[in-house]
Amino acid sequence: MQNPKKRLMIFLGLLLLLTLVFTACSQETVEVTRVVEVPGPEVEVTREVEVEVPGPEVEVTRIVEVMVEPEQSVSAVPFLEQWQSSGHADVEAEAFNHWNEEDPQEVPTGCAKCHSTPGYLDFLGADGTEFGTVENASPIGTTVECAACHNDVTLGLTSVVFPSGVEVMGLGDESRCMQCHQGRSSKLTVDQGIIDAGLDPVADLDVVSEDVGFTNIHYYAAAATLYGKVAMGGYEYDGKAYDGKFDHVAGYDSCIDCHNPHTLEVKVDECFGCHT
Numbered sequence: 001m002q003n004p005k006k007r008l009m010i011f012l013g014l015l016l017l018l019t020l021v022f023t024a025c026s027q028e029t030v031e032v033t034r035v036v037e038v039p040g041p042e043v044e045v046t047r048e049v050e051v052e053v054p055g056p057e058v059e060v061t062r063i064v065e066v067m068v069e070p071e072q073s074v075s076a077v078p079f080l081e082q083w084q085s086s087g088h089a090d091v092e093a094e095a096f097n098h099w100n101e102e103d104p105q106e107v108p109t110g111c112a113k114c115h116s117t118p119g120y121l122d123f124l125g126a127d128g129t130e131f132g133t134v135e136n137a138s139p140i141g142t143t144v145e146c147a148a149c150h151n152d153v154t155l156g157l158t159s160v161v162f163p164s165g166v167e168v169m170g171l172g173d174e175s176r177c178m179q180c181h182q183g184r185s186s187k188l189t190v191d192q193g194i195i196d197a198g199l200d201p202v203a204d205l206d207v208v209s210e211d212v213g214f215t216n217i218h219y220y221a222a223a224a225t226l227y228g229k230v231a232m233g234g235y236e237y238d239g240k241a242y243d244g245k246f247d248h249v250a251g252y253d254s255c256i257d258c259h260n261p262h263t264l265e266v267k268v269d270e271c272f273g274c275h276t
Helices: 004-026 080-084 111-117 116-122 176-180 187-196 222-231
Strands: 030-034 061-069
Touching: 111 116
Parallel strands: 030 061
Antiparallel strands: none
C-alpha cells in the first residue's frame, strides 16, 4: 500500500502541471508591429504604427514587420515643369537641331554659346576655359538646360558686353538672359560692311553699291532693343540723337521683370494692372 503522503505529493504535482497547461493555452498572443523604412534617396516614410501593451504581465510572442511602400517620388528640381514648357527645352526646335546633318555633327564655336548648354558654360568659363569666348564646339542634342543659367559663375554675373563692344554693368539676374538675347550685329557691323565695300560711312551715304547688302542682327535682339542707343544694336547716323534705354516702371524694368524666367512667357496678367 502506497504512502498517503507520497500519493498526496503526486496529486498536487499533477494539479500544478494541469494548471500551467491551461494557463499557457489561454494566454493571449500579442503582436507588435514595427515600421521598417524602405531605403531610397527620394522615399520618406510618413506612417507610424503605435502599439499599446496592455500590462506588464503580457508576454510578446511575435514581431510582425510591415513594409511601408514608398509613395510616388516628387521631383527635387525646382521649376522643372515650367522649364519643360519653354522654348529653352524644345528638343525639336530648329535652334537646337540645325547642325544635326552637318559633318562633323556638332554646334560650331560661333553658335554654341546660345544654342547649347556646353557652349554657354564654355562662354562663361564655368568649364575652366577663359571667360567671354567659346573655345570648343559643342555636341548636338542639348538645349538650354538648368545648368546653363544656374552655376557658380552666373551667381556673380552683373554685366553684359553687346556686339557693339559696349559693356552694360550693374545688372541683376537678367544678365544671364542678355548674354544671348542681344543679337549679333550693331552699328559698328554695318559701318564695317560699308568700309569693306570701299565706301566711307559718312561721305558716301548716298552711293549705291552692289557690295553693300542687308545685315541680319540675328533674330530677336530683345536686349539690344531695350537698351536703344546704349547698346547701339540698330544703325545710327553720326551726329544724330537716339533714345537710350527704355525705362519702365519700378518692378517691370528688366527681362525677368516682364517675363517668367522659366516658361519665358510674358506676364500679361500683371500688365493689365495698368494697361486696361
